[in-house]
Amino acid sequence: MTTTVRRLGPEASAASQRLGHEAFGVPASTTGPPAEPRSLDLPGWHWWGVTEGDRLLAQAADREFDGWFGGRVLPVAGIAGVTVAAEARGRGVLGPVLLALLEGARERGAVVSTMFPSAPGIYRRTGYESIAGVRVVDVPSASLAGLRPGGEVTLRRAEPVDAERVRRLYDAWAAGVDGALTRRGVSFTTTDEELVGGPTGVTLAEAPDGRLLGYASWLRGRGDGSGPELVVDDLLATEVDAYAALLGMLGSFASVASTVRLRTTADDLVRVLLGSLAWTTVQDELYMLKVLDVEAAFTGAACSPALTAALGFHLSGDVLPGLDGAYAVTASGGLVHCERAVVTGDRTLSPRGLALLVTGARPCRDLRALGLLVGGDRAEDATWDALVAGRVRGVLDHF
Numbered sequence: 413m414t415t416t417v418r419r420l421g422p423e424a425s426a427a428s429q430r431l432g433h434e435a436f437g438v439p440a441s442t443t444g445p446p447a448e449p450r451s452l453d454l455p456g457w458h459w460w461g462v463t464e465g466d467r468l469l470a471q472a473a474d475r476e477f478d479g480w481f482g483g484r485v486l487p488v489a490g491i492a493g494v495t496v497a498a499e500a501r502g503r504g505v506l507g508p509v510l511l512a513l514l515e516g517a518r519e520r521g522a523v524v525s526t527m528f529p530s531a532p533g534i535y536r537r538t539g540y541e542s543i544a545g546v547r548v549v550d551v552p553s554a555s556l557a558g559l560r561p562g563g564e565v566t567l568r569r570a571e572p573v574d575a576e577r578v579r580r581l582y583d584a585w586a587a588g589v590d591g592a593l594t595r596r597g598v599s600f601t602t603t604d605e606e607l608v609g610g611p612t613g614v615t616l617a618e619a620p621d622g623r624l625l626g627y628a629s630w631l632r633g634r635g636d637g638s639g640p641e642l643v644v645d646d647l648l649a650t651e652v653d654a655y656a657a658l659l660g661m662l663g664s665f666a667s668v669a670s671t672v673r674l675r676t677t678a679d680d681l682v683r684v685l686l687g688s689l690a691w692t693t694v695q696d697e698l699y700m701l702k703v704l705d706v707e708a709a710f711t712g713a714a715c716s717p718a719l720t721a722a723l724g725f726h727l728s729g730d731v732l733p734g735l736d737g738a739y740a741v742t743a744s745g746g747l748v749h750c751e752r753a754v755v756t757g758d759r760t761l762s763p764r765g766l767a768l769l770v771t772g773a774r775p776c777r778d779l780r781a782l783g784l785l786v787g788g789d790r791a792e793d794a795t796w797d798a799l800v801a802g803r804v805r806g807v808l809d810h811f
């Protein structure tokens with residue numbers, strides 16, 4: 413029987429939910445009636461699948477996000493729910509469904525695609541590479557208790573009226589972090605009340621003039637020793653005093669909660685502020701990226717205003733039709749520009765090399781060692797690295 417790759421609509425809801433449960437786990441059984449199949453036409457979700465007759469063999473969703481890269485926002489296709497039916501694994505149905513999904517995402521204007529893989533090896537052939545991560549860590553509360561701000565910082569509990577200021581503080585943090593989602597748009601629908609009322613508390617750190625310098629969004633555990641005692645989903649600040657005040661506040665729970673569980677970027681500033689080595693990873697997830705539109709992925713990114721460069725490279729081996737080819741990249745006036753062009757030289761990037769290079773995740777030296785960059789003038793490698801110098805990567809929103 414022949415297989416078909418297609419967009420999935422509401423008619424596939426029940427089969428899609430069954431496939432998802434098989435792979436990722438069935439919800440705990442209840443005595444009530446079976447849950448309604450999840451809807452496949454939720455805003456911001458685009459489901460793709462492979463069918464054989466009336467059987468669903470594979471599925472994957474493209475989720476609409478926006479993400480910060482190089483100081484500006486790019487449309488992102490976030491991959492979720494990737495599943496191949498147990499009996500169809502190894503039959504080669506994953507590649508076609510991912511390709512159809514990525515072509516659809518490209519048509520709707522996505523410039524990069526990202527995901528949290530269950531295993532990175534699944535997605536390398538499609539051109540994804542790890543550029544950042546989310547790390548959940550346990551820190552003894554006592555190690556935070558002594559942290560104090562050097563200057564004056566006031567802590568107070570957020571009210572719904574503060575929600576937009578909290579979002580703007582997040583924006584200010586995220587704007588400097590390659591990979592961070594904007595938390596705005598169709599896929600982020602949290603109301604003001606949910607933002608400050610969902611957690612046990614959102615604590616604001618304010619300057620004497622009322623400016624918001626940081627916040628911590630925290631959830632108290634059960635207090636009976638089962639599960640984490642104090643979970644902090646966001647702890648973000650724009651100044652060190654706000655970090656110290658918020659961490660010190662969390663440490664003040666030491667007599668009743670011995671551990672604080674922090675969600676961090678893999679390379680979080682909080683680590684630099686701690687005086688103790690105690691920092692235990694409890695969950696470590698990689699964030700992978702693939703470029704869907706080479707010109708848009710480079711063009712408009714900020715670079716050093718002191719850098720003037722005219723460079724070129726070839727992309728080779730991409731699964732997306734038409735993406736391979738020669739590209740000219742220039743830097744001037746603090747901005748990068750990229751367009752298709754005839755370029756001299758044989759500097760050639762693989763899709764995975766491009767993902768690492770465009771986000772500054774790895775220098776050219778590493779790309780060459782990994783075989784993801786070949787040819788070209790090695791003396792030019794430093795200029796390519798300078799194009800993305802100073803980038804920091806991170807993401808806090810799991811999907």
Ligand SMILES: CC(C)(COP(=O)(O)OP(=O)(O)OC[C@H]1O[C@@H](n2cnc3c(N)ncnc32)[C@H](O)[C@@H]1OP(=O)(O)O)[C@@H](O)C(=O)NCCC(=O)NCCS
Pocket residue numbers: 435436493494495496497500501502503504505506507528529530531532533534535537
């Ligand atoms: C992961 C899954 C979608 C792969 O489907 P599949 O039909 O077995 O995939 P393929 O045989 O086409 O393999 C694709 C690639 O993934 C690799 N791969 C598959 N499972 C892997 C694993 N668990 N760890 C590392 N690599 C894996 C294969 O080696 C292959 O690599 P290649 O492209 O270099 O040859 C399927 O096993 C599945 O549904 N698993 C359960 C749900 C899941 O983990 N989904 C992924 C969520 S991010």
